[in-house]
Structure formats: C-alpha cells, structure tokens
Amino acid sequence: MHGTVIARTPLALLLGLIKLMRPKQWVKNGFVLAPLIFSGEFLDADAVSQALQAMLLFCVASSATYVINDMHDIDRDRRHPKKSTSRPLAAGVVSVPAALALLAVLYVVLAWGWFAAPRVVMVIAAYLVLNLAYTFVLKHQPVVDIFTIAIGFVLRVYAGAMALGVPVSSWMAITTLCLALYLAAVKRRQELSQSGTEGRKVLEKYSVALVDRYAEMSATGALLFYSMFVMSARPALVITVPLVLFGLFRYWFVVEALEGGESPTDALLADWQLLLTVVLWVAACGWALWPVGA
Secondary structure, eight states, X not given: OTTSOOOOOHHHHHHHHHHHTOGGGGGGGGGGGHHHHHTTOTTOHHHHHHHHHHHHHHHHHHHHHHHHHHHHTHHHHHTSTTHHHHSHHHHTSSOHHHHHHHHHHHHHHHHHHHHHOHHHHHHHHHHHHHHHHHHHTGGGSTTHHHHHHHHHHHHHHHHHHXXXXXXXXXXXXXXXXXXXXXXXXXXXXXXXXXXXXXXXGGGGGOOHHHHHHHHHHHHHHHHHHHHHHHHHHOGGGGGGHHHHXXXXXXXXXXXXXXXXXXXXXXXXXXXHXXXXXXXXXXXXXXXXXXXXXX
C-alpha cells in the first residue's frame, strides 16, 4: 500500500500540511489564557492582545512538535490500522521533505516571536525541549510519559503568565498539573482499552485498572487544589467549583459510557454538555471577577 506513489495535487498537499499541524489540538492551548482570566485583566485590551499572541505562539510550537512526532513515528503509524490513513505522513499525502519545510516555517515564526515576546518564547523553548525528549525517549517510560504530557500544560499556563507579567499561583500550577494528569491518564486508559498494546509500546506496562487509579487520584487532586485555590485567592470563584465537579463527572461518563477520551480534544468538542460546562465556567469567572464599576 505504502509502496504506491500517491499523486499530490497542490490542494491535497496544502490540506495535508494543515492536518499535519493538527489545528483541532490547538484547543489545548486555551490553558495559556488561564492567567488572563484569574488575574482579572480580561478587560484590558493590551493584556488580551498579549495573551492571545502567547496562545498563537504556543499553537505554532505545538504544531511543530506534532510534525516532529509524526516524522519520528512514520513507520509505526504505517502499520497502525487507523493512523496509516489518518496521519498525512503515514498515508503518503505529505512527503517528508514537505514536512521538513513546514517545520522550518514554524520555527521561523517562533524566532520572530522571540523579538515580540521573549519571555513567552523562553517558556516555549522549554516546552519544545521537553517534547523532543518525549518523542525520542520519555514516551516509552511508564508514568514519566504521563507526567511529561502534564508538565506541557503547566508550561502553557506559565507562558500566559509571562505574557502578562503576572506571577503564577502555586495553587494554579498544581491544579493544572493534576487536571492534565487526569486527562493524560484517561487518554492512556482509552488507548489501552480500544487499541491494546499495539498503539504505543509503553502501553505494555500499563493496565486499565492501574490507569483508572491514576485518573481517580488526579481528578481528586484537581478538584481539591482548585477549591483551595479559589477559596484562598479568589473567594468569588467558589461558584465555579460545582461546574468543575460536573465537568470531571461528565468527562468520565464520556469515557466510560460513550467510549470517548482517547483524544481529550475530540471528547470535548463532541459532547455538548462538556462544551456548555466550559462556556458556563468562563462566563461565571468573568461575572465573579468583573471589576466593580467597570
């Protein structure tokens, strides 16, 4: 199948390059905006602009890591029943030279970002190094792989804070870590239950029961630390705690009953109740933190 030469029209190549960047996964970079919300600076046009710029740069960086990952895993993906047709490189829609050219363009954009937001790009540089280590080494190490994914989310929050020049609360950092560990553990659970050990070599070291315990511990930690954070630093946000609790419950329902969760992004975008919960959480945060007299 993959020995066949696939005709690449300019449009097919363009669409393949866009798919290679995985724009759907940019939803994860919404974590960059967390400091904007919790700092109460969301009414400041300059702060909003800086935060959005940081998120855009993180979208570019995350796409670069996806390109590198897909180039590294191209042979394994070609043997995978789903990835052999869904991944542009494995399917032959995009050639390796074209992927390298795209990667170069993404790095040029990040280089420009250094002049626009140097502190943000410093955090992004740490994210890129972390993901290089993940692609080539860490994703084969049980437990370490999950923590590596989670640390990437914490770095997103730090990038948002650097963009605004505000400190990151220790509570916010540990809450983000726990929430990301929950999502990563659920992702591994669904990969294991739906694809077995064929999808990733590291899955041979896991069991569904084990990652279930990881997910339960992480969800408990996320709820506990978030509650402590809002009660100690932002008491007005206590109204958002039930929404967070419902979101955790609903996500687990999507995983258990609807067999979602292998891709947290897909699970979020496909379930209207999860989407509504996120929208209500953002609205509640805005209402609670809205400056008096603004």
